Each structure stands twice: as C-alpha cells, then as structure tokens.
Amino acid sequence: MSTHQPGPPALPVTFRPGRTRVVLLCVGTVMFTVISAVGLTLDRLSAGERASFVVTAGLFLFVLYLLARPKVVADEDGVTVVNITRVRRLAWAEILRVNLRPGDPWVYLDLSDGTSLPALGIQPGIAQSKAVADARALRALAESRSNPSRSTPGTA
Structure with a gap:
C-alpha cells in the first residue's frame, strides 16, 4: 500500500454513502x-x-x-453537514480535525468550540474503502483550508 497522500479534491465536492x-x-x-x-x-x-x-x-x-439523506458538502467557504434531521454549516476554520477511527460508524469532526460533530455522510458501512478515501479527502481539504501553514498529515 502506498503512503502517498494525494492533494485535496477540487471544490465543490459532495461526500455521501452512495450504495447505502x-x-x-x-x-x-x-x-x-x-x-x-x-x-x-x-x-x-x-x-x-x-x-x-x-x-x-x-x-x-x-x-x-x-x-x-446524510451528506457532507465542501465548498470554498466551508462544509455543510447534512445529517438525518439537522443541517449544520461550518467555516473551514471551525474544523480542527477529521476523524474516522477503526470501528467508528461515521466520520467525526472535532470543532474549534470543543465539540465533536458526527458527519453521517461519510460512513464505512457498505463501502469501507470509499469511506476511508472520502475521510482522507475531507481531512486534506480541512487541513489546507483551515490553516494553510499546517502540514502534518493525519491518518484515516
């Protein structure tokens, strides 16, 4: 497996569990x-x-x-997280970390206010490799948009 981290995807981009x-x-x-x-x-x-x-x-x-319904939409200004009944708009600077740990049902976004927001639009249920790739892409976007001077890649 390659350790090469591709750059962030072009914006706007929508992440959603397509098969589900x-x-x-x-x-x-x-x-x-x-x-x-x-x-x-x-x-x-x-x-x-x-x-x-x-x-x-x-x-x-x-x-x-x-x-x-769940999806995560990233654009130039930030991220819109659409969960089952709630929609939340986040500026890039509000997202500190994108997490998808083994066993997690979906991605969690660690926010600058000290809370964590589940992003059900990226979930490894049926398509785990796609969810990992989507989490990495969102992480790359968050790292490049929130704090351009940050250069430490995370793990999915």
Whole structure:
C-alpha cells in the first residue's frame, strides 16, 4: 500500500454513502408500492382502512428517505453537514480535525468550540474503502483550508 497522500479534491465536492442511499431508497419505494397495493386491492377494507395502508407506507418511505439523506458538502467557504434531521454549516476554520477511527460508524469532526460533530455522510458501512478515501479527502481539504501553514498529515 502506498503512503502517498494525494492533494485535496477540487471544490465543490459532495461526500455521501452512495450504495447505502440507493439501497434505502429502493427498499422504501418497493415497500411503499407493495403496502399501498395490498391496501388498495383488499376488498374487505373500508376507504379509511385503505388510506391508512397508504399513509403507513408513506411513513416508512419518509423514514428511509431521512436515513438516506446524510451528506457532507465542501465548498470554498466551508462544509455543510447534512445529517438525518439537522443541517449544520461550518467555516473551514471551525474544523480542527477529521476523524474516522477503526470501528467508528461515521466520520467525526472535532470543532474549534470543543465539540465533536458526527458527519453521517461519510460512513464505512457498505463501502469501507470509499469511506476511508472520502475521510482522507475531507481531512486534506480541512487541513489546507483551515490553516494553510499546517502540514502534518493525519491518518484515516
């Protein structure tokens, strides 16, 4: 394995768990279709019961959409972290470190206010090598943008 660290990617760049997103949205669409079709084709159900099948299917689809939503968008001015229900905009100077340690479910950003922000848009679940590469790319961007005089590369 090479120890060569490539430079940061061109901006803007979006990091997201692509395979996980596709799986969640496909499963949600299939579940919505099947549950709605069953509810609409059962003869013994009233109109309200049929509607409850469709509404329940819609709720399942909505929850899976929320789980498929996370991403990290880096641009010239900073990073936007979109998690399941929250969006947070960070200036480059606010990001001190990008961490993805073995066993972590996603990347954590150590911030200048002493807190740590999970960035669910980079998660090693299905595609670990892609998550490691994305974490390294975000780290390179943060190091080059936050403090241009810093030159110590981290580990993913």
